[in-house]
Amino acid sequence: MKMASTRITSSVYIIVLLYVSAGVVVESGIGVNWGTLSAHRLSPETVVNLLKENKIGKVKLFDADPTSLRALMGSGIEVMVGIPNEMLALFSTSTSASDLWVSQNVSRYMGKGGANIKYVAVGNEPFLTSYSGQFQSYVVPAMINIQQSLAKANLAGTVKLVVPCNADAYVSNVPSQGAFRPELTQIMTQLVTFLNTNGSPFVVNIYPFLSLYQNTDFPQDYAFFEGSTHPLMDGPNVYYNAFDGNFDTLISALSKLGFPQMPIVIGEIGWPTDGAVSANITAAKAFNQGLVKNVLSNKGTPLRPGVGPMDVYLFSLLDEGAKSVLPGNFERHWGIFSFDGQAKYSLNLGNGLLRNAKEVEYLPSRWCVANPTRDLSTVANHFKLACSYADCTTLNYGGSCNGIGEKGNISYAFNSYYQLQKQNPRSCEFDGLGMVTFLDPSVGDCRFLVGVTDSNKSLGFCLNIGKRFILALIIFWSFCLFVM
Numbered sequence: 001m002k003m004a005s006t007r008i009t010s011s012v013y014i015i016v017l018l019y020v021s022a023g024v025v026v027e028s029g030i031g032v033n034w035g036t037l038s039a040h041r042l043s044p045e046t047v048v049n050l051l052k053e054n055k056i057g058k059v060k061l062f063d064a065d066p067t068s069l070r071a072l073m074g075s076g077i078e079v080m081v082g083i084p085n086e087m088l089a090l091f092s093t094s095t096s097a098s099d100l101w102v103s104q105n106v107s108r109y110m111g112k113g114g115a116n117i118k119y120v121a122v123g124n125e126p127f128l129t130s131y132s133g134q135f136q137s138y139v140v141p142a143m144i145n146i147q148q149s150l151a152k153a154n155l156a157g158t159v160k161l162v163v164p165c166n167a168d169a170y171v172s173n174v175p176s177q178g179a180f181r182p183e184l185t186q187i188m189t190q191l192v193t194f195l196n197t198n199g200s201p202f203v204v205n206i207y208p209f210l211s212l213y214q215n216t217d218f219p220q221d222y223a224f225f226e227g228s229t230h231p232l233m234d235g236p237n238v239y240y241n242a243f244d245g246n247f248d249t250l251i252s253a254l255s256k257l258g259f260p261q262m263p264i265v266i267g268e269i270g271w272p273t274d275g276a277v278s279a280n281i282t283a284a285k286a287f288n289q290g291l292v293k294n295v296l297s298n299k300g301t302p303l304r305p306g307v308g309p310m311d312v313y314l315f316s317l318l319d320e321g322a323k324s325v326l327p328g329n330f331e332r333h334w335g336i337f338s339f340d341g342q343a344k345y346s347l348n349l350g351n352g353l354l355r356n357a358k359e360v361e362y363l364p365s366r367w368c369v370a371n372p373t374r375d376l377s378t379v380a381n382h383f384k385l386a387c388s389y390a391d392c393t394t395l396n397y398g399g400s401c402n403g404i405g406e407k408g409n410i411s412y413a414f415n416s417y418y419q420l421q422k423q424n425p426r427s428c429e430f431d432g433l434g435m436v437t438f439l440d441p442s443v444g445d446c447r448f449l450v451g452v453t454d455s456n457k458s459l460g461f462c463l464n465i466g467k468r469f470i471l472a473l474i475i476f477w478s479f480c481l482f483v484m
Contacts, residue, residue, distance in 0.1 A: 029295055029308075030349045031058025031078070032317040032336070033268055036065060039322050039390070039420050040339045040451050044071035046357055047317070050341050051077055053358065055351040060267065060313045062124060064105035072115045080119035080162070080313075081105060083146075085126050085135045092141035095148060102149040106159060117159055121267075122146060125166040125205065127184055139163060140190045147198065160200040163191060164267040167206050167246055170253040174234040175245050175303065178252030185257075192259050201310050204250055205268035208242035208287070212278055213328065220278070225290030237302035243269070243291065248303040263310045270315035270336075273344055275329030277398040285345040288314065288336065296350050321391040329393035340452050361453040368418035368428035369411035371435040376410060382430040383413050390416035394446065401446035411441055412448060419451035 034047065042050075048071045051059060060080040061068055072079055083091070083101070091098045109115040122143050126135035143161050150156045169188070172178040180188045195202060208223040219230035225241050232239040239245040247264070254262045271287040272279040291312070300307045319335035337343055341357025348354075370376060386392070394401040395409050404412065414434045421427035428434040442448045 029311055030056070030292060031060060031311055031313040032056055033060045033062075033313050033315045034068065034317045035062055035320045035323070036068070037320040037322040038318065038339055040449070042318070042339070042341055042357065042360065042452060044068045046341065046360060048072055048075055048077070050337070050355075050357040051075070051317075053355045054349065056317075056349065058311060058313065059317075060119075060121070069105075069109045069115050069117075073109060074113050076116055078116050078118045080121055081117060082121040082124055082164075083142075085123045085131075088123050088126065088135050088138035088142045091122075091145055092138040095145050098142070098145040098149040099152060102146065102153055102155070106150070106155065107153045110155070110158075119160050119162050119200075120146065120150075121203070122161055122163050124164050126163065127169045127181075127187075128166050129168055129181075133183070136184075136187060140187060140194060143191075143194055147194075156198075160198060162195070162200050162203045162265070162267075164203045164205055167204060167250070169204075170250055172249050172252065174232065175237070175239065175248035176234050176252055178249035179256050180253045188253075189257050192254065192257055192262060196259060196262065201263040201265040202250070202254065203265045203267040205315075206243060206246045206266060207269065208246075209271050209278070209330075211242055213276060213330070224283075224287055225294050226286070234302075239302070241290075241294075243294070244301045247309070248301045251301075251303045265310045266312040268313060268315040270334050272330035272333040273335075274333035274400050275325075275331070275393045275396065275398065279330040279333060279398065280400075281345050284336075285347060288347055292347075292349055325393060329396050329399065332391055332393050339449075363419065363423050363451045363453060365440070365450060366423065366436055366438050367411075367441055367448050367450070368414045368423075368434050369437050369441050370407050370414060371433055372407075374433050376407070376433060379410055379430070379433055382433060383410055386413040386417035386430075390420045392416060401443075404443050404446050408441075408443065408446075412446070415441070415448050419449055422451060422453075 032051070044067045047068075052075060056077070058078045058080075059072070060082075062082045063084060064081040069079070069081070087101075091101065106117055106120065110117055123135060123139055126139050143163070147156060147161055150159055150161075169184055170178050170180045192202065212218045212220060212223045219228060222228040222230055222232070222240075223242050225243070228240045232245050237248075239248070250264065251260065254260065269291065271284040273281045273284045295308050295312050298306065298308050314336060316334045316336075318337050318341065319333055319339045321332050321339060323331045325331050335344070336347055336354065337357070340360050340362070343354035343356055346353050370379070390413065392413050393399060395412055396402065401408070401412055414428065414430060418424075418428045418434075425436070428436050440448065
């Protein structure tokens, strides 16, 4: 997700869940985004078991991580893999590069007993205004080449290409006047025509939280689904929540291009639980449960009554403590589960309340805290060092640990670093200012974490090295072909 922010389906498709004998969901209207920017990463096998336990039948990845795809093989879970924006320029000019990528990241994982890859996301929000158009010209040519590569692999009818777009791609004061940004009109016409020709949906990321976070005048109740005292009036249509208004704005924009019935998938939507005043468990539960109820009711919107989005991917499955906090401290707290696969709040996705991850391997129950017998007047540099590596976002204004006092802040920072270092005794020294304790220092809602062990660290390291080698090979190969 970046800062700023269907095939039309029947109610039977949205609501009914189909299971294979192992109990895995084959079809479901609600999926999740699985990001991996975490210093405390659960093994992919544990995450896949978590998905299966919660009957989550669709998952969206931000790359084609080999460890994740291997764990998903045989699960029956529908998968969307992603191509980073930085690779679009290469794929827009080199069919050999796109052939190799499809071979290494799609074909090799599919087939009998393989991963159920349904979508390839070509870039991630490549039209963001903050990118100043740097990826814009590469998207459609890259899609054409990747489509040809899928056809060569006999996968064009099985795997669909999509482009996750941020909601800032279209603008309007009211939904009925929705239109794509003027500079995107031509490329969006090409993109939507391509999607329509190949039977792919339009994927959009919608974030009412960001609208509330960025605009102090935004009506808070309009961000949720319980109705609003400040509804948006648009001719005969009345909008009581931001999601419906945003969705219909996109429909209007697509209609202006001649595609009023284009199927829509919500690629990302959610609410963070920490790191900002409006980011908390109560708000996240209210938003996500309201969203699920809205989608599963299949009530639709004023411009598409009785028809909801094709699929909705919640953002996100797990907290990612290594994400950039440039947009805000909340970026590391979007998960419906904490980093260790424990549900943050009761949430029903249509198949019962969330169930926690099983057999999570934790480090020993010990914490690093500030030594109460030492003078802490020289602790500033140690504090900064700890927080430069570890996640201290909960200590800031609006965070769940904001009120634990100076010594509490120091202890929290020390412990976060200590757990990041797998409880290496030396990582709690801080020139004698830290000490290890076996008493949980958590206070109220402020949780002092204990890290998880990464049983697949060596395997993941090797596979990621292999992945980098393949990428380097693609670039080298394409360069040689260009020179020739």
